[in-house]
Amino acid sequence: MTNAKILVAHISEGDADEAIRKVRKVNEKSGPFDLIVVFSKSCDETFEPNTDGLPQLLLISSDKDNNSKSKKINENVTLLHSLGIYKLANGITLSYLTYPSDALQEQKKNILDEFSKSDSQIDILVTKEWGLPISERCGRLSGSEIIDELAKKLQARYHFAFSDEKNFYELEPFKWESERLSRFLNIPKYGSGKKWAYAFNMSVGDKELKDEPEPPNVIANPYKNVITDSNKRPLETGTEALIDGDQRLPANRAKNENKKIRTILPSNCHFCFSNPNLEDHMIISIGKLVYLTTAKGPLSVPKGDMDISGHCLIIPIEHIPKLDSSKNAELAQSILAYESSLVKMNYVKFDMSTIVFEIQSERSIHFHKQVIPIPKYLVLKFCSALDRQVHFNNEKFTRNAKLGFQLYDSHSSKEYSDVINNQSNNYLQFTVYETSEANPKIYLATFNASETIDLQFGRRVLAFLLNLPRRVKWNSSTCLQTKQQETVEAEKFQKAYKAYDISLTEN
Ligand SMILES: [Zn+2]
Numbered sequence: 306m307t308n309a310k311i312l313v314a315h316i317s318e319g320d321a322d323e324a325i326r327k328v329r330k331v332n333e334k335s336g337p338f339d340l341i342v343v344f345s346k347s348c349d350e351t352f353e354p355n356t357d358g359l360p361q362l363l364l365i366s367s368d369k370d371n372n373s374k375s376k377k378i379n380e381n382v383t384l385l386h387s388l389g390i391y392k393l394a395n396g397i398t399l400s401y402l403t404y405p406s407d408a409l410q411e412q413k414k415n416i417l418d419e420f421s422k423s424d425s426q427i428d429i430l431v432t433k434e435w436g437l438p439i440s441e442r443c444g445r446l447s448g449s450e451i452i453d454e455l456a457k458k459l460q461a462r463y464h465f466a467f468s469d470e471k472n473f474y475e476l477e478p479f480k481w482e483s484e485r486l487s488r489f490l491n492i493p494k495y496g497s498g499k500k501w502a503y504a505f506n507m508s509v510g511d512k513e514l515k516d517e518p519e520p521p522n523v524i525a526n527p528y529k530n531v532i533t534d535s536n537k538r539p540l541e542t543g544t545e546a547l548i549d550g551d552q553r554l555p556a557n558r559a560k561n562e563n564k565k566i567r568t569i570l571p572s573n574c575h576f577c578f579s580n581p582n583l584e585d586h587m588i589i590s591i592g593k594l595v596y597l598t599t600a601k602g603p604l605s606v607p608k609g610d611m612d613i614s615g616h617c618l619i620i621p622i623e624h625i626p627k628l629d630s631s632k633n634a635e636l637a638q639s640i641l642a643y644e645s646s647l648v649k650m651n652y653v654k655f656d657m658s659t660i661v662f663e664i665q666s667e668r669s670i671h672f673h674k675q676v677i678p679i680p681k682y683l684v685l686k687f688c689s690a691l692d693r694q695v696h697f698n699n700e701k702f703t704r705n706a707k708l709g710f711q712l713y714d715s716h717s718s719k720e721y722s723d724v725i726n727n728q729s730n731n732y733l734q735f736t737v738y739e740t741s742e743a744n745p746k747i748y749l750a751t752f753n754a755s756e757t758i759d760l761q762f763g764r765r766v767l768a769f770l771l772n773l774p775r776r777v778k779w780n781s782s783t784c785l786q787t788k789q790q791e792t793v794e795a796e797k798f799q800k801a802y803k804a805y806d807i808s809l810t811e812n
Pocket of ligand 1: 575576
């Protein structure tokens with residue numbers, strides 16, 4: 306055989322009968338397949354659905370309590386567990402690793418040993434978890450370095466992950482130095498309402514390289530720290546929102562890796578007006594140098610008199626990664642004026658305090674500040690919320706830059722100006738405005754551009770402070786709004802902000 310037709314599906318034990326019936330239909334309609342790969346968290350050797358007449362089925366289970374690696378459970382079903390490499394009679398080689406992220410870390414050595422033994426060409430890699438760069442690329446918070454190592458070592462032609470049970474995700478194909486093409490997909494669970502089964506054709510054996518014409522949409526290899534401006538983002542939720550301050554700095558995790566400066570051109574930048582896909586229905590106000598937009602997947606929720614989330618972004622119109630306050634004083638002033646006007650609205654109109662979060666880094670894409678209203682009584686708790694996240698960041702997430710925050714009493718203090726006017730400094734900053742009159746408290750932590758930072762750090766601190774743990778991820782189903790909701794939110798925001806809007810008085 307030189308071509309194999311394969312179906313990959315994700316099901317759970319409760320839906321197994323129903324899902325396998327559907328698989329059978331797909332097999333009749335679009336098959337017959339040569340191989341069916343089913344991932345299931347919960348299925349084990351008691352897997353009972355009727356598989357008569359179906360092609361060979363590999364059931365890959367992440368059920369933790371099982372020690373066996375592979376077991377034939379009936380005529381055409383083989384159960385695969387934990388980790389291993391499985392060679393099929395038709396020449397296809399599949400490797401699998403079903404550990405969840407905590408176990409990956411614990412078993413790191415085992416895992417790498419196991420896979421370093423093999424020198425077979427791997428066609429299909431199945432892992433529960435995602436690798437880091439692809440994860441970061443689509444705004445997810447999880448992802449494992451061990452999966453990265455595996456993906457790089459095996460360079461499988463297809464890599465399937467399953468940890469996101471709700472969303473189908475497909476990355477455009479990318480190439481390794483060997484010219485081998487790889488694809489990455491996440492398959493959600495049956496019942497998610499998304500595409501839970503994926504069919505594809507694969508040439509087998511020597512024909513592999515010769516037979517596969519290069520697809521037109523090949524992107525830069527995501528494991529190589531390069532993001533090119535031609536990368537489209539295939540996130541299912543539509544436009545990929547850097548809108549939530551979610552700029553993904555390429556993590557600098559492997560020193561010997563090819564370190565190119567990535568470029569995101571304004572026409573592709575989610576904050577630039579020259580991008581035709583700019584989410585202009587979310588814009589609240591446009592000034593001379595700066596504009597204001599509501600946040601995609603807002604963190605805060607309406608509270609008290611405030612019928613909007615109030616989470617918004619202050620964005621320079623110019624495409625700059627970092628703000629040079631000493632050279633670009635007018636822009637810095639404009640941003641601060643917007644900031645004050647929002648603080649004032651939150652305090653006077655809604656009786657709320659305000660926290661502003663920003664990342665100043667030469668490796669950012671398009672600088673912006675995030676502004677979030679908080680109930681006044683929470684100001685006192687900010688410091689302990691920050692301490693807690695700093696602790697987690699420094700102790701648990703060892704690949705992150707260690708953070709140490711300094712407190713400054715005002716924007717005009719000399720010590721503060723010295724830090725921000727030194728362009729070699731990269732930093733994270735929270736500005737806490739208890740009222741619209743008093744000087745804010747500024748918490749600032751510097752880091753080296755070469756260090757990896759947690760881009761969600763600000764959101765994490767504020768989600769904890771606001772006791773909204775389920776809203777940490779901007780792109781979770783809890784936070785994302787429909788376009789219509791976003792439009793309504795922006796309109797309400799604009800209405801509330803009107804009396805404070807500085808673009809109306811700017812000249
Ligand atoms: Zn831009």
